[in-house]
Structure formats: C-alpha cells, structure tokens
Amino acid sequence: MVVCRGPHCRERGALPLRKRLVELLRDKPDARLVGYACFGQCDFGPNVAFYPEGAWYGGLVAGSDAERVVKHATTGEAFGQAPLSLPEPERTEHLQNIAELVRTLERDRARPRRWWWPF
Ligand code: FES
Structure with a gap:
C-alpha cells in the first residue's frame, strides 16, 4: 500500500494514519507500506493507493480506517468505499x-x- 506523504495529506492526518499502518503491519511480512510524494489528489487526502491493484482511496483516518486498509491489502476484502477516480494519464x-x-x-x-x- 502506498501512503501519500505530501503536505496536504499530512495536514489532514496522513502521519497518524501512516504510523498506525506501520503498527498494524508489524506481523504481516507480505504487505509493504511505501511513502509517495503526492498523488495530485490533495483535496481528498489523506490518500492511500493499493499496488498493484491500482485503486486510490481518500479521506482516510488513522482511527477508523487503518485496519480496513490493512485488511484490504492482506486479504483482498472489499474496501467498502468508492475509490477516487484519477484521470487515466x-x-x-x-x-x-x-x-x-x-x-x-x-x-x-x-x-x-x-x-x-x-546517525
Ligand atoms: S498531498 Fe497527498 S495527494 Fe497531494
């Protein structure tokens, strides 16, 4: 899973989300968390993309969404939220x-x- 580390997503809570994801992924060696500069979907942050699935989700909150993110990434369970629609290019x-x-x-x-x- 790829978490946006851009300034707009950080302002909206991406850092606590990322920290919670790191905690939840400690015992899941098959899933990886990667930071990304900015998806260009700043108004919808904090944003997470799933790779290689290629789906983006926005407005995620550490407390209520982190477990859902990990479950989707590790089991493929439906995410339960409409993905963001990025322009194809x-x-x-x-x-x-x-x-x-x-x-x-x-x-x-x-x-x-x-x-x-x-250091
Ligand atoms: S800062 Fe997260 S999508 Fe731009």
Whole structure:
C-alpha cells in the first residue's frame, strides 16, 4: 500500500494514519507500506493507493480506517468505499512511478549491507 506523504495529506492526518499502518503491519511480512510524494489528489487526502491493484482511496483516518486498509491489502476484502477516480494519464503515470519505487526498494532490500551509518 502506498501512503501519500505530501503536505496536504499530512495536514489532514496522513502521519497518524501512516504510523498506525506501520503498527498494524508489524506481523504481516507480505504487505509493504511505501511513502509517495503526492498523488495530485490533495483535496481528498489523506490518500492511500493499493499496488498493484491500482485503486486510490481518500479521506482516510488513522482511527477508523487503518485496519480496513490493512485488511484490504492482506486479504483482498472489499474496501467498502468508492475509490477516487484519477484521470487515466495521471493514474498510469503514478502506477509507473510506484512500480519503479517498489523495484528500487526491493533491490535495496536484497542488497547486502556493507556499511553502517551511525546517525
Ligand atoms: S498531498 Fe497527498 S495527494 Fe497531494
């Protein structure tokens, strides 16, 4: 799942949502949480996208929606909310960016750690 880290979503509660998702995902190694700069759907934030599904949901709240987000990502259970409809060119571009981000993160995770940064 991809959580927007942009300023508008942060103003509307994306950080508590992200923290709650991190807590809920501790014992779910098959699901990953990725941050994203901005989906361009700022008026509807906090926004979360599911990848590779390619569905965006907005107006999510840490207390009431985080468990639903994790359940949808890990079991495929219906999300129970209409997805945001992004214009197709934007949707395609974001999905390509997310795919690249995921490839980069997986490549970094697979790489052996050869150095240690103390800070
Ligand atoms: S800041 Fe979240 S979609 Fe733009």
